[in-house]
Amino acid sequence: MLIRALLLCLALALPAQAEQVVAGLSQTRVSITTNFAGSEILIFGAVKREAPLPEGTPLNVVVTVAGPSTPVTVRRKARRLGIWVNTDAVEIASAPSFYAVASTAPLELALSQAEDDRHKVSIPKAIHAAGTDAATAEFTEALIRIRRNTDLYQMLPYAVSLREETLFRTSIALPANLHEGDYTTRIFLTRGGAVVDSYETTIGVRKVGLERWVYTLAHQHPLIYGLLSLAIAIAAGWGASAIFRMVRG
Numbered sequence: 001m002l003i004r005a006l007l008l009c010l011a012l013a014l015p016a017q018a019e020q021v022v023a024g025l026s027q028t029r030v031s032i033t034t035n036f037a038g039s040e041i042l043i044f045g046a047v048k049r050e051a052p053l054p055e056g057t058p059l060n061v062v063v064t065v066a067g068p069s070t071p072v073t074v075r076r077k078a079r080r081l082g083i084w085v086n087t088d089a090v091e092i093a094s095a096p097s098f099y100a101v102a103s104t105a106p107l108e109l110a111l112s113q114a115e116d117d118r119h120k121v122s123i124p125k126a127i128h129a130a131g132t133d134a135a136t137a138e139f140t141e142a143l144i145r146i147r148r149n150t151d152l153y154q155m156l157p158y159a160v161s162l163r164e165e166t167l168f169r170t171s172i173a174l175p176a177n178l179h180e181g182d183y184t185t186r187i188f189l190t191r192g193g194a195v196v197d198s199y200e201t202t203i204g205v206r207k208v209g210l211e212r213w214v215y216t217l218a219h220q221h222p223l224i225y226g227l228l229s230l231a232i233a234i235a236a237g238w239g240a241s242a243i244f245r246m247v248r249g
Helices: 002-013 113-119 134-149 210-220 222-248
Strands: 019-025 029-032 039-049 059-066 069-080 083-096 099-103 153-157 161-163 167-174 181-191 194-207
Touching: 019 181, 019 194, 039 059, 039 181, 059 161, 059 167, 069 134, 083 134, 099 167, 113 181, 113 194, 134 153, 153 167
Parallel strands: 029 194, 099 153
Antiparallel strands: 019 039, 039 167, 059 099, 059 181, 069 083, 161 167, 181 194
């Protein structure tokens, strides 16, 4: 009881947080179906204050959405005797399958380097490479470039609208080639590059319907999946041959 009382007194003695995030999402679940062509997540919220609006440095809002992280092997191809072959490879320990950063200003203005190191907000900081040498950095940059070209990695400066330093909103486009899993959404309030508050939630991305059935069959019963695929291929070939004979006859 004494410890609880001391903790309560300590909590009451601490100053109230000046600014806090109150946020919401347009949807917390994305269903991947056979005709899934991507989705868009609306992220909105407000800044709760216990004191008048601070003067001086402006408020910035940074929003990140990160897909499940997995190891990635990045390979370099080179032409050898007229044939393109793999020559070098680097193992990236962990990289998000999808990553988007939206902000009210360019990230280097909205967030200091120290805070980026602490919260792992920028795309390079979200990737955990196995080494720190020049070759690893080169392959990491190549991975970022490839995934940016397919919209799996997105840098969106000025994509967050902020009204009167109180109401904010942004939308993140999720491409069709999403991985299944939980997508972590983080919102940071910053002033002068320092994080003053943050909020975190998740978006569930799941296969449903036929996509879910095929995925489950392939991963839990690979032998049955293989035999079924073979049977479908044989049936499709026989059907095409029969139709061709009928057309010619």
